[in-house]
Amino acid sequence: MSRKKVTVVGGGFVGSTTAQRIVDLELADVVLTDILDGPPAGKALDMMESGPITRTDSRATGISTSTGDYSATAGSEVVVITAGFPRKPGMSRDDLLKANYDVVKAVVEQIVKHSPNCIIIVVTNPLDAMAQAALKVSGFPKHRVLGMAGVLDSAFPFPICYRKNASTPSSSVRARAARRS
């Protein structure tokens, strides 16, 4: 059966978890990419091997883009960009601006070449600036470039804090994220 294809760029903490969730929920086949050689392939293999246990038929492929080859991502419907540097203690999200701009720009240039009709979801911080960079570099219309944040902001004050005090099951708490245009 042919499934939708999602590429997750950056196979670190956020990217690996994103890929794992998509595969486990059988939302799409996933291509996980990273500048590193080895880890993406190993993580994808782990996901495939756990498929019979988690009962998913989604396929995971891990590739290194250290040579600049993004051909394995071709035809993705959605591309999630988590590549870049995370904050270190004492750093603000804005401290990441220049380093992560270079990463996001290079990634988006390749993604656009191979998946010209995709939707880009940017996760890399500083989020608003990186989403804006992806919008400009891709040349996509704005409804196809999204920044993902606020899930943490919604989740933390409500389900997590509330549950700590009230032992309420998270299934009975609803969090809502608003969109800024």
Ligand SMILES: NC(=O)c1ccc[n+]([C@@H]2O[C@H](COP(=O)([O-])OP(=O)(O)OC[C@H]3O[C@@H](n4cnc5c(N)ncnc54)[C@H](O)[C@@H]3O)[C@@H](O)[C@H]2O)c1
């Ligand atoms: N928007 C949000 O809500 C949110 C939440 C958490 C983290 N973040 C941000 O997401 C980003 C990733 O966080 P993380 O904790 O997964 O970091 P991480 O260090 O675990 O993973 C980042 C990965 O990106 C890879 N990478 C670096 N340059 C690359 C390139 N040019 N191409 C492909 N891969 C490349 C690194 O090798 C690394 O594996 C950070 O910028 C972080 O601040 C955003």
